[in-house]
Amino acid sequence: AQSVTQLGSHVSVSEGALVLLRCNYSSSVPPYLFWYVQYPNQGLQLLLKYTSAATLVKGINGFEAEFKKSETSFHLTKPSAHMSDAAEYFCAVRKGAQKLVFGQGTRLTINP
Amino acid sequence: GAGVSQTPSNKVTEKGKYVELRCDPISGHTALYWYRQSLGQGPEFLIYFQGTGAADDSGLPNDRFFAVRPEGSVSTLKIQRTERGDSAVYLCASSSRGMSGGAYNEQFFGPGTRLTVL
Numbered sequence: 001a002q003s004v005t006q007l008g009s010h011v012s013v014s015e016g017a018l019v020l021l022r023c024n025y026s027s028s029v030p031p032y033l034f035w036y037v038q039y040p041n042q043g044l045q046l047l048l049k050y051t052s053a054a055t056l057v058k059g060i061n062g063f064e065a066e067f068k069k070s071e072t073s074f075h076l077t078k079p080s081a082h083m084s085d086a087a088e089y090f091c092a093v094r095k096g097a098q099k100l101v102f103g104q105g106t107r108l109t110i111n112p
Numbered sequence: 113g114a115g116v117s118q119t120p121s122n123k124v125t126e127k128g129k130y131v132e133l134r135c136d137p138i139s140g141h142t143a144l145y146w147y148r149q150s151l152g153q154g155p156e157f158l159i160y161f162q163g164t165g166a167a168d169d170s171g172l173p174n175d176r177f178f179a180v181r182p183e184g185s186v187s188t189l190k191i192q193r194t195e196r197g198d199s200a201v202y203l204c205a206s207s208s209r210g211m212s213g214g215a216y217n218e219q220f221f222g223p224g225t226r227l228t229v230l
Contacts, residue, residue, distance in 0.1 A: 009152075036221075043116065043203065043221035044155070090154050098145070098168055100219065102154030 002027045002095040004074075006103035014111045019063075019078040021106045023091035026072065032094035033074045035065055036102075039087045047089075050074060061085070086110045114138070116222035118204050124228045125194055133189040133225045137206030144187050145219060146179055147203040155203055161187060194229045201226050 007022040025031055032051050036044040048059025055067040065076045076089060091103040117136040125131050137144050142163055147155035157171040164184045172178075176194075181187040191198055205219040 041223060043223045044205075045221070046218050049218075092154070095157075096168075098143070098160045099157045099171070100147075100155075101157070104152070105154050 002029075002031065002093045002101055004033075004091045004093050004101065004103040006089075006091050006106050008106055009104065010107045010109065012109040012111060013081050015083055016080050019076070019081045019085065019108065021076040021089050021091075021108065023065075023074045023076065023103060024072050025074060025091075025093050027093060033065075033067065034092040034094075034100065035059065035063070035074075035076050036090045036092060037061075037087050038090065038105075044090065047076070081108075081110050083110050083112065116204055116206055116220055118202075118222040118225050120225060121223065122226045122228075124230065126230050127194060127196060129194050129229075131191050131194055131227065133191075133202050133227070135187045135189070135204030135206075135222060137185065137187070137204070138220055139185075141206035141208055141220075142184065143207045143217070143219075144181060145205040145207075146187070146189050147205065149201040149203055149224070151200070158189070158202075191227075194227075196229050199227055199229045 003026045005024045034049045035047040038044050047063050048057045050057050050067045058064045063078045088105050088107050090105050092100045095101045119134045144161040146158040149155040159179050160168040161181045176192045179189045201224040203224045205221045207217040207219045
C-alpha cells in the first residue's frame with residue numbers, strides 16, 4: 001500500500017539557513033510523489049511533483065526535492081530560507097488512479 | 113481566474129445536527145475531490161467525482177456522510193447526525209480530469225470549511 005512518513009512535525013531554521021524537510025515513502029509500484037504547502041487559512045498549493053522522470057525535481061519558490069529509490073526518500077530542500085516560507089508542508093503519494101495519500105505534515109518556522 | 117471556493121468558511125453546529133458543506137470547483141474541471149483534515153493530521157481522502165458520478169467513495173467514514181454533484185460542477189458534502197469526532201477542516205479540490213495511467217492533472221485545493229461540532 002502506498003503511504004508516506006514525514007519525519008519531524010516541527011522544523012525551525014534561521015532566515016538564510018538551509019531548509020530540509022524529510023519524507024519517506026512506501027509503495028508497491030513506482031510512485032508519484034508530491035510536496036504541498038499550506039499557508040494559514042489557505043488551501044494546499046502544489047510545490048513540486050515527481051512522476052518518474054528526472055530524480056531531481058525543481059518546484060516553485062526555490063524549493064527542490066530529490067527522489068532516492070535506494071533510500072525510499074523524497075526530501076524537500078531550499079538553500080536559503082525566507083520568512084515567507086513559514087507554513088505547513090505535506091508530502092503525498094498517489095494511490096490508485098485518483099487518491100492522494102498525505103503525510104502528517106511538518107510545520108516550518110523561520111527565525112529572524 | 114477564480115480558484116476553488118468553499119462555503120461556509122466556518123461552521124459551528126451541535127451534536128446530532130445535519131450540515132451541508134459546499135464546493136465550487138474551477139470552471140471546466142471535471143474531477144472533484146473531498147478530503148478531511150483533522151487537527152495535526154494531513155488531509156485524508158473522502159470521495160472523488162468524475163463529472164456527476166462518484167467514481168470512488170471508499171474514503172467516506174460511514175453512512176452518515178454523503179456527497180452529491182448533480183450537474184457536474186458544484187458539489188455538496190452532507191453529514192447527518194453530526195458527532196464531535198466529525199470536527200475537522202473539510203477540503204475540496206478539483207482537476208481538469210482525474211489522474212489516470214501516466215497522466216497527472218494537478219489537484220487545486222480550496223481554502224476549506226472548518227467544521228466544529230459542539
